[in-house]
Amino acid sequence: MHSQASAAAEKAVVAPYGSWESPISAAAVSAAGRTVEGLAVAGDGRLLWVETRPEEGGRAVLVKEAAEPGGDAVDVTPEGFAVRSLAQEYGGGAFAVQGDVVVFSNYSDQRLYKQTIGDNSAQPLTPDYTGSVLRYADGVFDPHFCRYVTIMEDHRKDSSNPVTTIAAVTISDRDANEPTVLVSGNDFYAFPRIDPIKRRMAWIEWSNPNMSWDKAQLWVGYFSEKGEVHNKICIAGGDPTLVESPTEPKWTSKGELFFITDRESGFWNIYKWDEESNLIVQLYSLDAEFSKPMWIFGVSSYGFLGKDDTSNKINGRSCAGVLDHDSGSFSELDIPFSSVTNIVSGDGFFYVEGASATLPVSIAKVTLDEKRKTATNFSIVWSSSEDVMQYASYFSLPEFMEFPTVVPGQKAYAYFYAPHNHIFQGSSDEKPPLLVRTHGGPTDEARGVLDLGVQYWTSRGWAFVDVNYGGSTGFGREYRERLLGKWGIVDVDDCCSCARVLVESGKVDERRLCITGRSAGGYTTLASLAFRDTFKAGASLYGIGDLSLLRAETHKFESHYTDNLVGNENAYYERSPINFVDKFTCPVILFQGLDDKVVPPDQARKIYKALKEKGLPVALVEYEGEQHGFRKAENIKFTLEQQMVFFARLVGNFKVADDITPIKIENFD
Numbered sequence: 001m002h003s004q005a006s007a008a009a010e011k012a013v014v015a016p017y018g019s020w021e022s023p024i025s026a027a028a029v030s031a032a033g034r035t036v037e038g039l040a041v042a043g044d045g046r047l048l049w050v051e052t053r054p055e056e057g058g059r060a061v062l063v064k065e066a067a068e069p070g071g072d073a074v075d076v077t078p079e080g081f082a083v084r085s086l087a088q089e090y091g092g093g094a095f096a097v098q099g100d101v102v103v104f105s106n107y108s109d110q111r112l113y114k115q116t117i118g119d120n121s122a123q124p125l126t127p128d129y130t131g132s133v134l135r136y137a138d139g140v141f142d143p144h145f146c147r148y149v150t151i152m153e154d155h156r157k158d159s160s161n162p163v164t165t166i167a168a169v170t171i172s173d174r175d176a177n178e179p180t181v182l183v184s185g186n187d188f189y190a191f192p193r194i195d196p197i198k199r200r201m202a203w204i205e206w207s208n209p210n211m212s213w214d215k216a217q218l219w220v221g222y223f224s225e226k227g228e229v230h231n232k233i234c235i236a237g238g239d240p241t242l243v244e245s246p247t248e249p250k251w252t253s254k255g256e257l258f259f260i261t262d263r264e265s266g267f268w269n270i271y272k273w274d275e276e277s278n279l280i281v282q283l284y285s286l287d288a289e290f291s292k293p294m295w296i297f298g299v300s301s302y303g304f305l306g307k308d309d310t311s312n313k314i315n316g317r318s319c320a321g322v323l324d325h326d327s328g329s330f331s332e333l334d335i336p337f338s339s340v341t342n343i344v345s346g347d348g349f350f351y352v353e354g355a356s357a358t359l360p361v362s363i364a365k366v367t368l369d370e371k372r373k374t375a376t377n378f379s380i381v382w383s384s385s386e387d388v389m390q391y392a393s394y395f396s397l398p399e400f401m402e403f404p405t406v407v408p409g410q411k412a413y414a415y416f417y418a419p420h421n422h423i424f425q426g427s428s429d430e431k432p433p434l435l436v437r438t439h440g441g442p443t444d445e446a447r448g449v450l451d452l453g454v455q456y457w458t459s460r461g462w463a464f465v466d467v468n469y470g471g472s473t474g475f476g477r478e479y480r481e482r483l484l485g486k487w488g489i490v491d492v493d494d495c496c497s498c499a500r501v502l503v504e505s506g507k508v509d510e511r512r513l514c515i516t517g518r519s520a521g522g523y524t525t526l527a528s529l530a531f532r533d534t535f536k537a538g539a540s541l542y543g544i545g546d547l548s549l550l551r552a553e554t555h556k557f558e559s560h561y562t563d564n565l566v567g568n569e570n571a572y573y574e575r576s577p578i579n580f581v582d583k584f585t586c587p588v589i590l591f592q593g594l595d596d597k598v599v600p601p602d603q604a605r606k607i608y609k610a611l612k613e614k615g616l617p618v619a620l621v622e623y624e625g626e627q628h629g630f631r632k633a634e635n636i637k638f639t640l641e642q643q644m645v646f647f648a649r650l651v652g653n654f655k656v657a658d659d660i661t662p663i664k665i666e667n668f669d
Contacts, residue, residue, distance in 0.1 A: 058631025092296025303345030593626030
């Protein structure tokens with residue numbers, strides 16, 4: 001390896017793909033792994049958000065925006081506490097703020113606590129039950145009855161089938177009281193939202209076997225003098241002739257109810273409830289998504305500026321815009337984000353969480369002009385990786401790809417990243433190795449935004465493709481439902497087709513196609529390796545090997561999800577890679593957290609054991625104290641390094657530039 005920054009100025013040095021030196025180290029990737037989980041505006045107009053910190057073992061801390069622009073944000077959460085809910089396992093919606101008072105779910109005991117911003121202590125609001133058996137999420141302050149209204153998940157009777165309700169918690173007493181149930185009887189609830197003017201509340205509910213994005217209902221309930229819900233009315237989702245998934249109800253300060261649903265068109269658009277006629281009115285029709293599937297609580301895709309400001313998604317790119325519901329016009333705002341995930345609004349400004357091909361996930365404050373059509377100011381308040389711009393000359397930019405699927409006339413989508421490093425280039429007689437990434441979910445999506453976890457590969461001379469296989473979100477209901485009954489077929493076919501197209505167009509080396517995925521993406525990876533012969537090696541991060549086991553051991557929220565995606569008993573057997581280990585023909589590396597409840601560790605162990613017995617090169621890495629998704633910096637780093645060295649040693653035919661000690665590979669070392 002040459003180390004010559006000076007020579008680079010004259011001419012890029014020719015070196016084998018995959019062997020290039022890059023400053024984007026695995027440590028840099030893990031340090032850039034801070035995530036944001038929930039936004040809210042405090043009484044003084046400043047932003048609060050929860051950030052997870054890999055360097056603190058994944059601890060989630062509530063943080064407040066600095067008083068002065070450019071100043072340092074302030075930690076709100078006292079030492080010894082962490083703001084994270086485990087409701088529905090995936091959590092979200094772990095705090096709410098009113099003025100300078102915060103209510104939050106504490107990670108270790110899952111109790112609700114009340115805290116005044118600036119205080120270093122927090123007061124418990126809910127009783128202490130050992131073992132986190134009561135969990136809370138998506139709560140709001142109730143201005144009418146001085147209480148906190150929240151989703152409550154009760155595991156006391158049955159941990160595999162907890163009871164979910166909407167409950168009220170008193171916030172005025174010194175003592176922690178048992179919450180009062182307000183709404184119950186259905187399997188799942190979300191988005192309890194209270195009208196600031198009249199004594200009433202909107203919420204979303206749904207029941208098994210549906211996920212909330214398959215079919216749901218929006219209700220409004222009226223409070224009695226005592227604060228009980230005594231009358232209720234179904235606003236959307238009650239008509240058996242319409243399939244729809246209403247989501248994100250919000251009241252304006254005038255007491256008007258807005259929400260998002262996907263009736264008729266299959267795209268989530270914004271609607272308003274006309275209370276007089278009990279009809280719902282679509283504000284603006286667009287074949288684009290104004291919301292996303294509710295994997296976690298507390299999603300916020302729009303807010304009010306007096307008018308609506310919203311985020312939506314068109315052709316793989318999402319934008320923020322202003323929807324004027326009086327004139328029915330939508331104007332896109334010109335801001336540097338090409339992907340927008342959450343929005344909360346203040347007075348004449350809003351905060352938006354987003355990213356772009358050159359900006360990592362960040363939160364920005366956007367100020368609008370008088371007419372509210374143009375952004376006059378865009379300033380970054382928080383970035384998942386402050387020092388990422390030092391690597392800008394190494395960035396590979398995503399190319400949005402449409403490619404044909406195995407179904408004639410049908411297309412699927414992906415983001416392709418060519419190898420790029422301003423110091424090195426490949427030789428003209430060599431094509432780069434390709435890493436295909438299969439996103440998790442599977443009802444989720446790859447976004448073409450700056451991710452050092454992608455740039456780690458491309459800056460070393462790998463080509464990388466992030467596939468939005470059929471079943472992915474962001475392209476409407478019809479695209480999402482391609483996967484119903486066909487999980488393990490459509491996703492696998494699309495990933496193989498995408499790799500084929502890249503080989504045929506001369507962009508990558510057919511002999512060095514690798515695939516990686518986590519969770520549901522790990523399943524697509526393992527299924528691709530077992531049932532197709534496109535790829536030469538794979539890496540599964542807490543991937544699913546046995547669909548029947550997943551169904552048997554999964555939590556309530558997803559208890560029927562796999563039935564909808566897989567189908568009958570026969571399909572469960574036929575599509576589980578664990579039952580067909582004899583069909584694996586190439587090396588596999590597996591990574592697994594030992595505290596994983598979603599995909600238990602025995603799945604990885606079974607595959608490891610079978611491949612080892614079969615004589616294929618295989619390695620298994622297990623992490624103490626990690627759940628479904630690695631949160632500790634050292635483990636994020638180790639996983640990335642070992643994947644790369646594994647691929648380099650087994651299919652790469654090159655030596656990596658980094659000094660990494662490879663783990664032992666069975667049947668190889």
